[in-house]
Amino acid sequence: xxxxxxxxxxxxxxKREIRRATLKAVAIPGYQVPFASREMPIARGWGTGGLQLxxxxxxxxDHLKVIDQGSDESVNAISIKNLITSTTGVQITQDxxxxxxxxxxxxxxxxPLSAGQILVLxxxxxxxxxxxxxxxxxxxxxxxxxxxxxAWLMLFEQIMKYGRMATGADHPVRTAGRYVMAPSPIPKFxxxxxxxSEALILLGAGREKKIYAVPPxxxxxxxxxxxxPFEAESFEGKKCSLCGAExxxxxxxxxADGTVRYQCNDTSYCMNRRNRREEN
Amino acid sequence: MNKDxxxxxxxxxxxxxxxxxxxxxxxxxSEEAAMIRLDLGCLPAAQCLIQLLLDADTTFCAFxxxxxxxxxxxxxxxxPIRPMEKAAYVLLTKSVAAALPSVMEQVSGGTLEDPQLGxxxxxxxSALKSGGELVLKGPGIxxxxxxxxxxxxxxxxxRAEKNAEFPLGVxxxxxxxxxxxxxxxxxxxxSKEAETWPM
Numbered sequence: 001x002x003x004x005x006x007x008x009x010x011x012x013x014x015k016r017e018i019r020r021a022t023l024k025a026v027a028i029p030g031y032q033v034p035f036a037s038r039e040m041p042i043a044r045g046w047g048t049g050g051l052q053l054x055x056x057x058x059x060x061x062d063h064l065k066v067i068d069q070g071s072d073e074s075v076n077a078i079s080i081k082n083l084i085t086s087t088t089g090v091q092i093t094q095d096x097x098x099x100x101x102x103x104x105x106x107x108x109x110x111x112p113l114s115a116g117q118i119l120v121l122x123x124x125x126x127x128x129x130x131x132x133x134x135x136x137x138x139x140x141x142x143x144x145x146x147x148x149x150x151a152w153l154m155l156f157e158q159i160m161k162y163g164r165m166a167t168g169a170d171h172p173v174r175t176a177g178r179y180v181m182a183p184s185p186i187p188k189f190x191x192x193x194x195x196x197s198e199a200l201i202l203l204g205a206g207r208e209k210k211i212y213a214v215p216p217x218x219x220x221x222x223x224x225x226x227x228x229p230f231e232a233e234s235f236e237g238k239k240c241s242l243c244g245a246e247x248x249x250x251x252x253x254x255x256a257d258g259t260v261r262y263q264c265n266d267t268s269y270c271m272n273r274r275n276r277r278e279e280n
Numbered sequence: 281m282n283k284d285x286x287x288x289x290x291x292x293x294x295x296x297x298x299x300x301x302x303x304x305x306x307x308x309x310s311e312e313a314a315m316i317r318l319d320l321g322c323l324p325a326a327q328c329l330i331q332l333l334l335d336a337d338t339t340f341c342a343f344x345x346x347x348x349x350x351x352x353x354x355x356x357x358x359x360p361i362r363p364m365e366k367a368a369y370v371l372l373t374k375s376v377a378a379a380l381p382s383v384m385e386q387v388s389g390g391t392l393e394d395p396q397l398g399x400x401x402x403x404x405x406s407a408l409k410s411g412g413e414l415v416l417k418g419p420g421i422x423x424x425x426x427x428x429x430x431x432x433x434x435x436x437x438x439r440a441e442k443n444a445e446f447p448l449g450v451x452x453x454x455x456x457x458x459x460x461x462x463x464x465x466x467x468x469x470x471s472k473e474a475e476t477w478p479m
Contacts, residue, residue: 006286007283007286007287007290008290012281012286012289013335013337015289015293016332016333016334016335016337017337019293019297019332019333020333020338020368021396022297023296023297023300023333023400023451024396024400024451025396026297026300026301026420026465027300027451027465027466027467028395028396028447028465028466028467029419029467031395031396031447033396034396036337056293057290057293057294057297058290059290059291059294060287060290118297140393140394141393143393144391144392144393145392176419176467178446178447179447200297200298200301213301215300215301215302215419215420215465215467216301216302216420216422217419217420217421217422218419218420
């Protein structure tokens with residue numbers, strides 16, 4: 001731990017700014033609270049929003065897990081972990097159950113989260129209406145009036161074009177029956193994990209200077225139509241070629257000889273299963 | 281600010297965050313409050329919250345029988361004092377607890393475009409207990425949770441009126457002399473009910 005840098009990197013004024021915004025975000029579920037996003041020693045768009053949330057609330061006794069697209073060991077995850085451990089000295093873990101604070105990009109872990117945990121999600125585009133309305137002033141007004149036809153229209157157009165809702169990730173949700181919210185670019189497979197989650201979920205967009213949150217036990221409903229219901233990615237009949245897991249989010253891997261196999265996207269989940277098998 | 285204070289504020293924040301995310305649950309700031317050496321004239325746990333939240337980038341006002349309190353807080357935190365209608369944080373000490381309903385009526389409830397401008401009220405009360413006559417519902421609560429907040433009557437109705445049109449409203453943090461805190465964000469619905477029905 002670097003003793004010449006303040007605990008958790010930031011000066012206390014920066015922490016206060018992030019903390020004030022976060023508390024308001026928790027009090028108004030799904031509403032994007034603007035905040036004075038700080039410069040970080042990593043580039044904007046690489047998780048600065050998530051990092052600011054993590055650093056503002058981290059405790060020396062926390063067990064931290066950082067994942068990037070399901071992996072604990074990608075370059076982005078490692079860089080973020082290095083920055084956090086060098087300024088806080090916290091324990092790093094890959095085990096989802098052991099973690100008290102989880103920062104993630106593009107995935108919610110396979111192991112269900114519990115009440116003692118906080119999940120921090122990195123968000124590139126916090127505004128779910130941005131694709132239909134480029135002006136921030138106008139999207140703020142649309143949220144104020146709960147005028148969400150733009151979001152519905154986007155999904156409707158996808159159905160007209162492709163025969164189904166074609167959102168690959170970041171499928172918009174309605175939080176606590178009021179705000180339409182971008183769940184961050186998690187696959188549709190993970191959307192239901194947000195609904196009535198036991199853990200507090202914090203979402204941070206550093207470049208866009210927004211913080212929002214989903215408190216525990218809060219309804220999070222993916223937008224859909226009566227005659228075109230929301231459907232998560234299906235991996236029916238497929239399983240992980242390493243650990244044999246079914247009903248998890250799988251990556252498709254194309255081998256050199258052209259054969260297709262599947263592998264758990266959540267690397268620590270996969271590894272835990274294989275370790276357990278070896279022990280038995 | 282020394283290292284112990286920095287760690288202490290991280291702990292205070294994590295507890296406040298947890299209390300705000302799980303309305304009606306009680307968190308104790310007694311350890312952090314015990315570290316406070318300077319007596320401002322409010323409860324030590326309230327002072328923890330002041331140091332957590334206030335600085336030159338926000339605004340506050342304080343109500344107390346002790347008129348010097350507001351000035352002392354401003355000197356300690358550099359936080360500008362604003363009239364109640366414009367303050368982001370409003371502190372009410374126990375000595376003026378009866379004023380809570382009328383203060384609640386007058387503080388900012390935010391705007392539909394910027395609901396985060398709704399004030400946060402830090403309110404001192406005599407005691408906080410889990411279980412009790414207040415039945416809470418809403419985000420952050422699994423089914424219902426019960427708690428008891430010992431303070432002067434009348435505030436529940438005033439709060440319901442202020443928070444009637446979500447997302448407008450005020451968020452409350454209650455503090456008691458034992459160093460406990462309890463949060464009621466604007467989303468929490470309160471009903472009063474005896475703990476057991478007489479048969």
